[in-house]
Amino acid sequence: MNSKIIGTGGYLPAKVLTNKDLETIVDTTDDWIIERTGIQQRHISEPGETTSSMATKASIDAIKSANINNDDIDLIIVATTTPDMVFPSTACILQNNLKIKAPAFDVQAACTGFIYAMSIADNYIRTGTSKNVLIVGAEKYSNLLDWSDRSTCVLFGDGAGAVVLSAKPEEGIISSHIHADGQYNDLLDVKNEQIRMKGNEVFKVAVNTLSKLVDETLEKNNMDKSDIDWLVPHQANLRIIKAAAKKLSLSLDQVVVTVDRHANTSAASIPLALNEAVKDGRIKDDQVILLEAFGSGFTWGSVLLRY
Secondary structure (H helix, E strand, O other): OEEEEEEEEEEOOOOEEEHHHHHOOOOOOHHHHHHHHOOOEEEOOOOOOOHHHHHHHHHHHHHHHHOOOHHHOOEEEEEOOOOOOOOOOHHHHHHHHHOOOOOEEEEOOHHHHHHHHHHHHHHHHHOOOOOEEEEEEEEEHHHHOOOOOHHHHOOEOEEEEEEEEEEEOOOOEEEEEEEEOHHHOOOEEEEOOEEEEOHHHHHHHHHHHHHHHHHHHHHHOOOOHHHOOEEEEOOOOHHHHHHHHHHOOOOHHHEOOOHHHHOEOHHHHHHHHHHHHHHOOOOOOOOEEEEEEEEOOOEEEEEEEEO
């Protein structure tokens, strides 16, 4: 059997923090943020909102979209770098919230977490172990930000996205590719519960690595750039997204961009962007979609699929 997306869901906190709002918090400007990142605003969790509570709302939306029942889910994978607690896993908390009796575990691969989770779920389905997998990317990055550091606090936001991946005879996931290289682990990390990043170095490695990833994905499947209908990239920086689109000879009209409104929601960014484009009708049945991400570790990966 193949693994195919049959439902998508998303949740963003109601509180919106604009660049103008940040001008009153830290030494920055709206123009400075937009020029370097493309970000105009981000969503920030309210007190009491957690990674698991956001994951729950996104999951309910995805399961409803898939037109199945909670009991039909036989595996839950949550990609997150901001769990509610060290243990139990966010996936187990989510499982209890949804009253689903199924194995559940977290995946931590930073911003590439959702891609890793999709790859794992695809293998569970192809081996016949699972039939309907709930995959969630959920993050509460506002807890990790130093609001006096303009190089990082302007970049991130909170939110959750989810998909239901199901065993189907028709083509769904065509291939997945995941990688890691720990030699770069000091360029983007969290110490003392705050994000630290060497932005220029991360940018250079990300652009070069994602360019090679596109070549790998297309060559593996004997496909041309023109075979890709949509690019749904990790939403970290508009300049990186534009570089990825150029590599594929795609116009921005064929790229799902949410970074301007969501900022970087790490493992949640791809499922949130995918959900938006599916729900508003841009992504249609039988189109070929490339998902790609790059994150701390460094980790990177892609999923090529037919929707």
